[in-house]
Amino acid sequence: MQLYLPIAELPLNLFLLLGMGGAIGFISGMFGVGGGFLLTPLLIFVGVPAPVAVASSSVHIAASSVTGALTYWRRGALDLKLGLVLVAGGLIGTLLGVAFFNQMRKLGYLDLIISFSYVTLLMFVGCLMIVESLDSLLKRHRGKVMAARRPGDHRWYEHLPFKMRFSRSKMSTSLIPLVILGSIIGFVGTVLGIGGGFLVVPALIYLFRVPTAIVVGTSLFQILATMLVATFLHAVYSQAVDILLALTLVTGGVIGAQFGARTGQTLKGEEFRLLLALLILSVGIRFSIDIVIEPADHFAINATELER
């Protein structure tokens, strides 16, 4: 059944959109990532103009994270305090990102350098996580018990000033590294047009040793706050939000996110980290293909600048 999308200005199959929204929603609910890094290219692939794809994905991400975050919230697996600190950091990062983005456009190829370093980072994080999670899976298999975090065990950056206690995440740490983390996510998200969920999740797990279930819920909360703002800004400034496209994607997405959040909570920590690592690695590979492989056609029409 074809449905004409009034802002994207093309007809697409209704069930294709529902299915796409559902699949990405599942991943979002399960891993606490937004899924925009998958949904946006998928939409562009089926013919949606790039600005509409980016803007309408943000609605989908907002809705999936509402439903996911609520599920985690009900189970007490959402650290609101930690989430708010990350959001505050994200706000700083977004502002820096917008300023940087406008400067960068004048300078030229800096965006590619950022993509390149970002890809390297993703691959690096993905590989490290695969090694670590396989290692702990093996150890568990051999019957060794992993040492849980001990109360007095702190890393150097957690000793910095402005200490705060996050009881739900079972940690007390300095605000400085958390705000910096939030800023980096906000910055990367703004410059590259992707949410930073898949950087937040491993960072909270490995750098701050927050329990996995709480990481996912908190990450979803942070994504939700970011995407609500992003959607509104897209609607006002680029006017590229297609409400019909968003509605179909969201309908699939919220259902997918429910199942995703359930499935995610049944996974063991190591399994979760291994799957997330594979996801991060595949995203890294996808982005690197774009810039490392010789394009079949050296010329391309820059769809983002096509004026209607």
Place this chain on the structure above:
Amino acid sequence: MRRFFALFLLFAASPAVAEDLVLTLSTREVAITSTYTGADITVFGLIERDANTIARAGGYDIVVEVRGPAGDVVVQKKDRLGPIWLTTARKRFSKVPLFSAILSARPLAEITDEATRGRLKLGLVHFLPEPAPDDQSPLAEREAAAFRDALIRLRRIDQAALILDNSVTMVRPNLFSAKIPLPATAPTGLYLVHVSVLSGGVPLKTVQAGFVVRKVGFDAFIANAARNDAALYGLVTLLMAISLGWMANAIFRRD
């Protein structure tokens, strides 16, 4: 404009040869609704002759050109820099028809020679604005030509520029129809249709018609709201996202 003037002079000098061309389109307005998946617009035409019109040995050739609303298109080129491929050059083409099509019964090259095609501006390349005269070095010209070729090639791949050399049907020797397959992605706005009649490679007459593509009903409402009440539209979208997210949570809730 100059083309019509030249033709006018030609015919004014020799009224005896004048064939006339009468056109009608199957529709003057293509309405985009929620179920829109593109449209076919048929051009019907009659070549009128009178007793004074000279006999044409080879029959008539019809060329239909369709030009949609214009806009800017940016073509970019990637080159290798170390291990990565990056965009090294961009070229902005302004006033490019965002949809264009040329319909005929046989390839344009068989209908008339290159000089006439150039004079009549038949062919996709003539739909592009002339290159800027500011930089005329051979290297820059070759580069510019590469970009123009790429633009036409990519637009054809995207179905935004069509060359259909078997889409004009001669129903009778002087009666024809041509079907313009307008893809769903063709932009909204005014479309101009130029129909030229040629015989033996000589252009005889060109007539213009047009149609409009526009959103109606719900789709027009949404498009207007997104443009004119952007903030309200944004808020409604957010409200929809949040309430659907909340609803899914409430429905699937087990505890």
